[in-house]
Amino acid sequence: MTDVPAIVPADWARLHAVTPVLAAGRAIGVLTIIGMAQAGQGGLQGARAVGAWLVFGGIGLVVVLVSVLAFVAWRMNEFRVDDDAVHQRKGILFRQYRQARLDRLQAVDVVQPLAARVFGFAELKVEVAGGRASGVRLQYLRLDDAEALRNEIVSLAAGIRRAPAAPPEGISESPVALDAPTVPVVATAGRSSIAAAPEREVYQVPPGRLIGSVLASWWTVIVVGGVLAGIVAIVIVGAVAVEDAAGDAVSANGGVGGFLAGPAYGVLSGVFAFFAVGWARFSAGFGFTAGISADGIRLQHGLLDTRRQTVPPGRVQAVRLRQPLPWRHFDWWRITINVAGYQDEQEAVSTLLPVGPRKDALYALWLVLPDLGDPDPAGTVSAALSGVGAQNGFTATPRRAWLVDPLQWRRRGVLATGRAFLIRQGLFARDVVVVPHEKTQSLSIRQGPLQRLLSLATVEVHSTHGSITPVAHHLDLADAIALLEAQSTRAREARARQTPEQWMATVQR
Amino acid sequence: MPWFEPTDVTWTYASRRLIAARLIVGAIPVLLFGGGLCAMALLIGAAPAVTISVCALLAAWCAWVVVRQVTAHGWVERQDDLMVKRGRIFRRVTVVPYGRMQYVEVAAGPVARSFGLARVQLHTASPGTDAHLAGVPAAEAARLRDRLTARGEARLAGL
Numbered sequence: 001m002t003d004v005p006a007i008v009p010a011d012w013a014r015l016h017a018v019t020p021v022l023a024a025g026r027a028i029g030v031l032t033i034i035g036m037a038q039a040g041q042g043g044l045q046g047a048r049a050v051g052a053w054l055v056f057g058g059i060g061l062v063v064v065l066v067s068v069l070a071f072v073a074w075r076m077n078e079f080r081v082d083d084d085a086v087h088q089r090k091g092i093l094f095r096q097y098r099q100a101r102l103d104r105l106q107a108v109d110v111v112q113p114l115a116a117r118v119f120g121f122a123e124l125k126v127e128v129a130g131g132r133a134s135g136v137r138l139q140y141l142r143l144d145d146a147e148a149l150r151n152e153i154v155s156l157a158a159g160i161r162r163a164p165a166a167p168p169e170g171i172s173e174s175p176v177a178l179d180a181p182t183v184p185v186v187a188t189a190g191r192s193s194i195a196a197a198p199e200r201e202v203y204q205v206p207p208g209r210l211i212g213s214v215l216a217s218w219w220t221v222i223v224v225g226g227v228l229a230g231i232v233a234i235v236i237v238g239a240v241a242v243e244d245a246a247g248d249a250v251s252a253n254g255g256v257g258g259f260l261a262g263p264a265y266g267v268l269s270g271v272f273a274f275f276a277v278g279w280a281r282f283s284a285g286f287g288f289t290a291g292i293s294a295d296g297i298r299l300q301h302g303l304l305d306t307r308r309q310t311v312p313p314g315r316v317q318a319v320r321l322r323q324p325l326p327w328r329h330f331d332w333w334r335i336t337i338n339v340a341g342y343q344d345e346q347e348a349v350s351t352l353l354p355v356g357p358r359k360d361a362l363y364a365l366w367l368v369l370p371d372l373g374d375p376d377p378a379g380t381v382s383a384a385l386s387g388v389g390a391q392n393g394f395t396a397t398p399r400r401a402w403l404v405d406p407l408q409w410r411r412r413g414v415l416a417t418g419r420a421f422l423i424r425q426g427l428f429a430r431d432v433v434v435v436p437h438e439k440t441q442s443l444s445i446r447q448g449p450l451q452r453l454l455s456l457a458t459v460e461v462h463s464t465h466g467s468i469t470p471v472a473h474h475l476d477l478a479d480a481i482a483l484l485e486a487q488s489t490r491a492r493e494a495r496a497r498q499t500p501e502q503w504m505a506t507v508q509r
Numbered sequence: 510m511p512w513f514e515p516t517d518v519t520w521t522y523a524s525r526r527l528i529a530a531r532l533i534v535g536a537i538p539v540l541l542f543g544g545g546l547c548a549m550a551l552l553i554g555a556a557p558a559v560t561i562s563v564c565a566l567l568a569a570w571c572a573w574v575v576v577r578q579v580t581a582h583g584w585v586e587r588q589d590d591l592m593v594k595r596g597r598i599f600r601r602v603t604v605v606p607y608g609r610m611q612y613v614e615v616a617a618g619p620v621a622r623s624f625g626l627a628r629v630q631l632h633t634a635s636p637g638t639d640a641h642l643a644g645v646p647a648a649e650a651a652r653l654r655d656r657l658t659a660r661g662e663a664r665l666a667g668l
Contacts, residue, residue, distance in 0.1 A: 106668070129634060129668050317668070340634060340668050438666070441609050441635035445513055446601035457513075462635035464668065469637065481513045488604050492589055495608055501667040 012078045012089075019077070019140050020070035022116055027066045031059050079138055081149070083156060086126050088136045100136045103501050104128040105157040106315050106341030108150045109349070110308040112143070117306060122146040126153060127341025129464075135341060147308075151194045154295045154310055159502030160194075197294040202367060203353070203360045205288035209332075213285075213355035214278040216326040223274040230267035284347070285354030290367065294504070297367050299352070307348065313503045315339055316368045317439045318463040318470055319352070321361055321385060323430040333361040333385070337368065338466030346467045358385065369436060373418020380417065384424045384432045389413070394424065395483070400454050401474040414459075414472045414483065416490060421461060423472045433470045435461050437487075437494035445484045447477070459483055513602050520583035520594070526624045527644030528579045532572055534620050539568050584642050589664070591631065591657065593640050603640045608664035609633045613654045617647065629653055634668050 035056060069092070077090035085099040109125040116122060124138040124146045141149065286303035296312035317338040327333070335353040342349045353364040362381055365372075374380045383392035390396040394413035401409040407427045415422045421440070423433040444460040451457060457480035461470040475483065543564035550560040577597050584593045590606040610631055617627040627650035630641040645653060 104668075314667075439668075441633040442603060442605040442638045442640065444601055444603040444639070446599065447512070448599050460637060462633065462637035464634045465636050477512075484513065484602070484604065485515075488590060488606065492606060492608075495606070495666040498666065 010080065010082060012080050014078055015074065015138060016121060016141050016145070017074070018119065018121055020067065020074040022119075022121065022140055023073070024063075024067045024070035025115060028063050031063055035059050079136070081153060081156070086136050086153060088138070098134075098136055100126045100128040100134070101130075102153065102157040104130060105153070105312065107309060107311045107339050107349075108153055109310070110143075110146050110150055112302075112306045114304045116140050117304075124149055127339070127343075129340040133343070135343075147196065148194075150310060151196050151295075154197075154312065155194045155504070157312065157502065158295065158504035159500075160504050199291040199293040199298050201289060201291045202363050203290050203356060205285060205354055205356060207286065209355055210282055210285050210288070212330070213327065213332060213334075214281050216330065216332075217278075217324065218326065219274050219277055221326075223270050226270040227267050230264065234264065280347075281354070285351065288351075288354050290353065290364065292367055296503075297352075301351075301354075309349065311337075311339055314438075314498065314501075315341075317435070317466065318468045319365060319368050319434040320468045321365070321432045321434075322426075323385070325428045327355070328430070331358050332356065333358065335361060335364045336467055338463050338468045340464040343465065350467050358382070361385070365434065369420055369434065371419055373420065377417075380415070380422075381432075384415065384422050385430065387413075387424070394422075395475065395479050397474045398456070398476045401456055403454060404450050404456070405474050409474060412473060412475075414475065416483075416487065419494070421470075421487060421490075423461075423470055425473070433468060435463060435470050437490045438498035439463065440487065440491035440494075443484055443488055443491075445480055457481070459487075461487070512600060515592075518585045518587060518592070520585050522583040523579050523642070523644030524626060524646055525579070527582075527621075527626055528576055530620050530624045530626060530644075531575045531579065534618075535571060535575060536568075539564070539571065543568070579644060582643060586656070591640070593642060601639075603638065605631050605633060605638060605640045606664070607657065607660040608666045610657060610661035610665075613657045613661070615650050615654050617650075622647075627651075629657075631657070 072092055073090070076092055076095075078088070080087045084103070085101045088096075088098045088100075090096050105126065106129050107125075107127040109127070111123045111125060112121070113123070120143050121140040122143045123140055125135060126138075127135040138146070138149070283303040283305075285301055287306075288301040289299070291298040291300075295310055296315065297310070299307075299309040299311070301307060317340055319338075320336050321333050322336070323331075323333050332355050333353065334351070334355055336350045337352045338350065352367070353360060356364070362378060365381060366377075372380065380392050383394065387394065388396075388410050390413070392415070394415045397405070397409045397412035399409070401412070405412070408425055411425055411427055411430070413424045415424075416437075419436060421435045421437060423435075425431045425433075441462040441464065443462065445457050446460065447457045451474065455477045456474045457477045459472045459475060459480050461472075463470055472480075472483075543561075546560050546564060547557055550557045578595070581597045581600070582595045584591060589608075590604050592602060592604050594600070594602045611634055612632050614630040614632065615627050616630065621627065621644075625647050626644050627647045628641055628643050629645050629650050631638065633640075642650075642653070
């Protein structure tokens with residue numbers, strides 16, 4: 001275990017030695033299953049045995065090859081953390097050098113896939129702004145090391161310089177010896193000098209509510225309806241078959257079975273799809289806990305694969321609160337966010353609240369925007385969540401828009417508070433999109449021929465890559481034009497006073 | 510209600526040479542397609558005059574659309590942002606603050622280059638920002654790129 005980074009490495013270090021085992025493990029597992037299937041199917045006697053042994057030999061060779069490759073890949077994969085960036089160099093034939101600049105840091109996640117979690121290992125993902133595949137993935141580290149490294153990276157990105165000596169545990173939250181020159185951290189027992197910033201839990205999602213939210217979906221309606229229809233079909237086919245049998249002594253049992261197989265197969269595949277979708281939601285949202293710390297928003301969730309996300313202050317680009325129709329009775333909301341660093345696996349990384357009552361939804365929004373810039377934030381957000389028309393200062397879509405938008409026009413409306421822009425939409429599934437003014441990238445106004453006849457226009461607020469696309473459809477043209485001008489002024493002013501990228505730097509001085 | 514037209518700005522319009530460039534690029538598929546149609550019409554003995562006139566009408570309409578599009582495309586550098594407008598039937602105005610520009614890209618295809626034109630593409634951190642200036646004279650494109658980059662650097666804010 002000499003290669004384990006016992007300290008947070010200022011010099012090149014390798015990942016944990018278990019990496020090749022875990023990396024090759026999956027491939028070997030698949031091959032083993034194939035081998036087993038082969039053994040079960042073909043048997044090992046007679047002339048077939050030679051072929052089977054050949055297959056086994058081949059599989060064995062591939063296993064050895066995969067293991068060797070995984071080992072070499074691990075030897076070639078090194079990383080280093082300095083005051084400005086996380087560096088990584090890897091690759092056997094095609095060498096890759098990556099640096100994730102800490103001043104562009106957007107999020108740091110500690111991910112534990114099931115296999116790694118069983119043995120206490122984790123993967124660290126450092127997400128930075130800068131397009132596809134710009135982040136650094138450190139796979140795998142001991143869980144303690146991964147968390148220590150995360151704390152270190154986050155505090156470096158916050159603008160806290162490394163202290164020359166490790167402050168004692170417990171008072172490490174208070175920044176000590178900040179003007180000290182940059183010295184590599186010396187720490188003991190695999191922990192860095194910087195403990196995790198104290199975290200305050202804001203909300204949790206109990207498993208019961210999560211199961212309820214999965215069940216209260218259109219899928220349930222479809223599956224239950226499908227099952228009922230399938231049962232009815234089976235009964236009818238069965239009854240007809242029985243009548244046939246009564247009439248004709250030579251009953252075609254196979255025929256009846258064939259008739260029954262159709263609907264039964266349909267029912268089963270529907271049920272499987274339902275469980276697959278429901279399971280994905282359930283296992284990703286299981287044990288969801290959100291907290292706030294000096295490092296920003298902390299999210300923790302997952303049943304088999306777990307993920308601990310840290311999103312520093314001011315990194316959330318847009319927020320969407322959504323309520324599918326089946327949830328309306330319970331007043332539940334799902335909240336997703338756009339974060340610039342998160343590129344793939346949007347479903348897994350962009351959830352701020354998988355399901356929660358309005359109270360939790362307001363807390364979640366508060367995590368992102370502690371100050372909405374509105375005298376009555378709760379009332380305004382409530383009006384956004386379930387209101388229609390021009391109440392609470394919303395600029396509503398005019399009535400004539402029903403010609404182009406018969407369903408949603410009544411719900412559509414926009415509101416700019418002191419700090420954020422709210423878009424309200426959706427008739428059956430209610431939708432509210434919130435974009436902080438300082439996160440507005442650019443703006444557009446557009447109009448098609450039908451909108452032109454009705455004197456309507458659509459305003460787009462461009463946010464970073466993610467699952468949220470904020471667009472305010474079918475506003476009155478005069479409102480839209482005024483909005484475009486006002487919003488670009490608001491965005492400019494908000495940019496001038498936005499949180500610095502190094503969010504603790506101003507606190508220190 | 511008139512369309513969004515700020516009063517205190519003077520738009521720079523795309524070069525008229527862009528019309529010719531676009532017509533040439535657009536003519537290739539039209540000629541191939543129309544030629545094929547006429548050949549088929551001759552082969553099956555249908556009236557080629559009808560086919561030719563239909564093709565000619567289509568081509569004329571496309572050409573007219575190109576002219577209208579190019580003459581509607583313009584931009585203006587304001588104090589804090591760049592405004593780009595385009596389209597007539599589906600019209601759109603995009604406002605890109607200088608502080609949000611991540612980088613500026615200048616590109617030119619072979620036809621555009623022979624007309625001395627280039628395309629200036631602005632990139633922000635958002636994939637939704639559809640702000641490119643087509644039909645910029647090459648020298649002006651280089652100047653524009655430098656100017657926009659300088660302004661962007663002066664005002665660049667964090668994401």
